[in-house]
Amino acid sequence: MANKPTERKTIAQNKKAFHDYFVDERFEAGIALYGTEVKSVRAGAVNLKDSFCRIYNGELFVLGMHISPYEQGNIFNRDPLREKKLLMHKKEIMKLLGKVNADGYALIPLSLYFSGSHIKVELGLCRGKKLYDKRETDAKKQAKREMERTFKERNA
Helix, strand or coil, rough: CCCCCEEEEEEEHHHHHHHHHHEEEEEEECCCHHHHHHHHHCCCEEECCCCCEEEEEEEEEEEEEEEECCCCCHCCCCCCCCCCCCCCCHHHHHHHHHHHHHHEEEEEEEEEEEEEEEEEEEEEEEEEEEHHHHHHHHHHHHHHHCCCCCCCCCCC
């Protein structure tokens, strides 16, 4: 029996993370959510803008991830900004803890997506950008857009 490749459907992306950080490595983690939170995520009511990860007692948590309350959820809705537990193997968490403590990295959620029927979080092991790095990145993007625009005009 051959395994089917799982379909990856993006729910939300953290575009600010790519502006503020250099992403050195990427990891996949599951996320522990309650029923009404899952329904809100399926509706796309998620914001990753100012979220980050912390490791407490060998467990990985994401802080600052805003999942809007489900409209029909009444008393079962949870706090939109509560700490959400991420699910990874203990060895992977300890490896990340070592890198974060020793090398000055930060763990930042880059995107939230469906892998099959499961909701997953893509984490980035990130280094902070300085102001001149941000300006350089913006200048490269601007130059690339200009080149594409002129190329499109010539071929049109």
